[in-house]
Amino acid sequence: MFDLPLNLVLGLLSGIAFGILLQKGRVAKYHVIVGQFLLKDWTVLKVMLTAVAVGAIGVWAMIGMGMATLSIQPAAFGGVLVGAVLFGCGMAIFGYCPGTGVAACGEGRRDAMVGVVGMLGGALLYVAAFPTLQGLITGWGDAGKVTLPQLTGMSPWLYVIAIGVIALLVRVFAERPRPAAP
Amino acid sequence: MKSWSPYVVGAGIGVLSWFTFASAGHPLGVSTSFENTAALTERAVAPQVAQNNPYFAEKAAEGKPPKINWQWMLVLGIFGGAWLSARLGNDRTPQSVPPLWRWRFGENVGKRFAAAFAGGALMMFGARLAQGCTSGHGISGTLQLALSSWIFVVGLFASGAVMAFLLFGKEGRSHV
Numbered sequence: 001m002f003d004l005p006l007n008l009v010l011g012l013l014s015g016i017a018f019g020i021l022l023q024k025g026r027v028a029k030y031h032v033i034v035g036q037f038l039l040k041d042w043t044v045l046k047v048m049l050t051a052v053a054v055g056a057i058g059v060w061a062m063i064g065m066g067m068a069t070l071s072i073q074p075a076a077f078g079g080v081l082v083g084a085v086l087f088g089c090g091m092a093i094f095g096y097c098p099g100t101g102v103a104a105c106g107e108g109r110r111d112a113m114v115g116v117v118g119m120l121g122g123a124l125l126y127v128a129a130f131p132t133l134q135g136l137i138t139g140w141g142d143a144g145k146v147t148l149p150q151l152t153g154m155s156p157w158l159y160v161i162a163i164g165v166i167a168l169l170v171r172v173f174a175e176r177p178r179p180a181a182p
Numbered sequence: 183m184k185s186w187s188p189y190v191v192g193a194g195i196g197v198l199s200w201f202t203f204a205s206a207g208h209p210l211g212v213s214t215s216f217e218n219t220a221a222l223t224e225r226a227v228a229p230q231v232a233q234n235n236p237y238f239a240e241k242a243a244e245g246k247p248p249k250i251n252w253q254w255m256l257v258l259g260i261f262g263g264a265w266l267s268a269r270l271g272n273d274r275t276p277q278s279v280p281p282l283w284r285w286r287f288g289e290n291v292g293k294r295f296a297a298a299f300a301g302g303a304l305m306m307f308g309a310r311l312a313q314g315c316t317s318g319h320g321i322s323g324t325l326q327l328a329l330s331s332w333i334f335v336v337g338l339f340a341s342g343a344v345m346a347f348l349l350f351g352k353e354g355r356s357h358v
Contacts, residue, residue, distance in 0.1 A: 009255075010206045017263060020263040055325040073318070073319070074330060077333070079313065081337055084337025088337065108268065114298045146328075147326065156327055
């Protein structure tokens with residue numbers, strides 16, 4: 001039922017840091033999430049792109065030095081595609097994602113608290129329907145736990161550098177000083 | 183300060199993922215914990231049903247039986263960290279109906295709660311089908327350059343945008 005105490009403490013500490021970052025990043029706010037989907041407020045993508053660019057450097061360096069191993073999910077196309085579409089629709093209706101929904105509860109948002117209970121309901125449905133869902137998940141093929149560098153035969157560092165450059169360009173161009181509107 | 187630059191926060195999350203890989207060998211992720219909680223609940227509340235569900239045998243065979251683990255505590259920590267941050271930053275928002283929703287669908291709290299519940303359920307069901315959410319796929323998987331995660335983020339933003347425009351229309355943009 002319970003994992004090792006050290007793991008639990010490490011998880012809790014990492015979670016507290018994650019929660020502070022999500023709250024300070026304004027992504028635990030309904031209008032910021034929906035604003036992203038309406039292509040009005042780009043906070044969510046800025047946070048995610050920077051996190052991926054910075055995270056990739058350290059994680060791939062650790063993988064290169066043998067200090068970390070990949071921990072990814074299989075590309076089971078049915079599950080990933082149908083899952084992504086349902087996820088996006090649900091997230092636009094709810095106005096939070098799973099992590100930011102929990103953070104929004106910490107911010108005191110009542111609708112997020114109701115939605116988190118709904119999330120538990122969705123998870124229960126998945127566990128209950130688990131046997132019948134397998135056909136949908138893997139029915140359109142399953143490429144397994146494959147990475148883009150493996151797929152293309154290129155170095156992961158090409159991707160890491162490209163993502164870093166894109167993140168820097170976004171930072172520079174999105175935040176450039178603009179002339180005041182007339 | 184109430185909020186920080188999205189780039190500072192993003193870089194912080196990136197460095198935090200270095201820490202989680204180095205300290206526990208785990209990527210940041212949230213939705214598996216909800217699946218674990220659901221599975222533990224099913225086994226506690228309806229042991230007969232759980233006994234006939236191949237889910238448990240399959241997860242045990244994968245070496246991932248449902249339990250209170252690193253990620254479960256991470257989710258608890260997210261709540262605690264956000265609570266602390268909102269408290270100290272004077273940024274608590276104990277509201278039931280967000281202004282954008284009120285502009286489009288009115289003040290009815292029950293309506294907003296019903297949508298939040300259904301949206302949350304649909305979102306989590308999708309997350310479990312895809313085996314990840316905005317954290318597990320959107321940040322951790324994409325930074326590991328996983329094919330599954332890059333497909334997931336494209337699909338999620340495309341469908342989220344379509345749904346948001348269906349709900350709020352172009353006019354909604356001026357109410358964000």
